[in-house]
Amino acid sequence: MLLEGLPYVLTPMTLDDVPFVAEIERRVFPSPWPATAFRYEIAHNAASRYLVLRYRPWIHRGVKARRRGLWQLLQRAPSDDPSLIGYGGFWLIVDEAHISTLAVRPEWRGRGLGELILSSLIAKALKEHAQLITLEVRASNVVAQNLYRKYGFRVVGRRKGYYSNNREDALIMSIERANELLYRQRFAELRAKLRARLLAQPNTPPEQLLETAGNGRGESHNHSEDEK
Numbered sequence: 001m002l003l004e005g006l007p008y009v010l011t012p013m014t015l016d017d018v019p020f021v022a023e024i025e026r027r028v029f030p031s032p033w034p035a036t037a038f039r040y041e042i043a044h045n046a047a048s049r050y051l052v053l054r055y056r057p058w059i060h061r062g063v064k065a066r067r068r069g070l071w072q073l074l075q076r077a078p079s080d081d082p083s084l085i086g087y088g089g090f091w092l093i094v095d096e097a098h099i100s101t102l103a104v105r106p107e108w109r110g111r112g113l114g115e116l117i118l119s120s121l122i123a124k125a126l127k128e129h130a131q132l133i134t135l136e137v138r139a140s141n142v143v144a145q146n147l148y149r150k151y152g153f154r155v156v157g158r159r160k161g162y163y164s165n166n167r168e169d170a171l172i173m174s175i176e177r178a179n180e181l182l183y184r185q186r187f188a189e190l191r192a193k194l195r196a197r198l199l200a201q202p203n204t205p206p207e208q209l210l211e212t213a214g215n216g217r218g219e220s221h222n223h224s225e226d227e228k
């Protein structure tokens with residue numbers, strides 16, 4: 001079990017998570033999905049599989065934030081769940097898994113947690129017999145491309161002007177024959193290395209989040225914009 005002994009929990013995304021996911025989405029992507037899109041995915045799209053990653057010691061604060069979230073939603077103000085680290089999802093259509101989103105809260109990056117979410121999406125896709133795993137990524141998003149290459153994705157095409165905010169191209173990256181033994185072995189090795197990395201690092205919360213999450217009020221927003 002990848003997460004045994006670690007302070008992280010991966011669960012299917014629920015409607016309760018959506019306001020907080022949408023808040024991270026707004027911080028992270030220049031063309032964010034609105035909360036309604038996530039709600040549709042969870043409530044109405046039978047092909048969708050979405051996961052959220054949480055920092056276990058802060059989950060009770062997340063529950064408080066949810067209660068407050070409902071209140072703040074009524075006030076039409078954004079809210080936060082400090083336990084929520086990141087999320088990702090894919091659509092499964094026959095034997096093709098199309099990864100539609102992946103994001104880690106900026107303060108938690110560089111600790112293998114984006115990799116943890118991606119590898120969990122791949123594991124779920126393999127379990128559901130996906131043969132092709134595919135996604136689009138901005139041509140300028142080298143960080144995400146590195147992560148995808150690490151997991152065996154290769155560039156198989158380009159969509160010209162795909163992103164509406166700046167007409168940037170998308171690279172199409174795919175793992176073909178994901179369910180074959182060769183890939184499964186490579187994938188198992190990557191997961192074992194990831195677990196060793198996570199066990200070896202401190203896994204304490206980022207300094208920037210400690211004060212605000214520590215007193216249960218959630219974090220402030222820095223409005224950083226990264227590439228989808």
Ligand SMILES: CC(C)(COP(=O)(O)OP(=O)(O)OC[C@H]1O[C@@H](n2cnc3c(N)ncnc32)[C@H](O)[C@@H]1OP(=O)(O)O)[C@@H](O)C(=O)NCCC(=O)NCCS
Nearest residue numbers: 102103104109110111112113114115144146147226227228
């Ligand atoms: C892409 C993203 C999910 C990576 O999350 P993360 O937790 O910071 O990444 P990890 O620490 O798990 O790193 C995994 C791999 O990503 C690549 N990577 C991560 N940070 C990198 C950096 N600063 N420079 C280059 N490559 C980097 C590396 O291949 C790394 O593997 P390594 O640690 O063996 O070198 C995160 O940067 C993010 O949320 N970005 C904004 C949203 C986004 O671009 N999503 C993808 C949409 S297609």
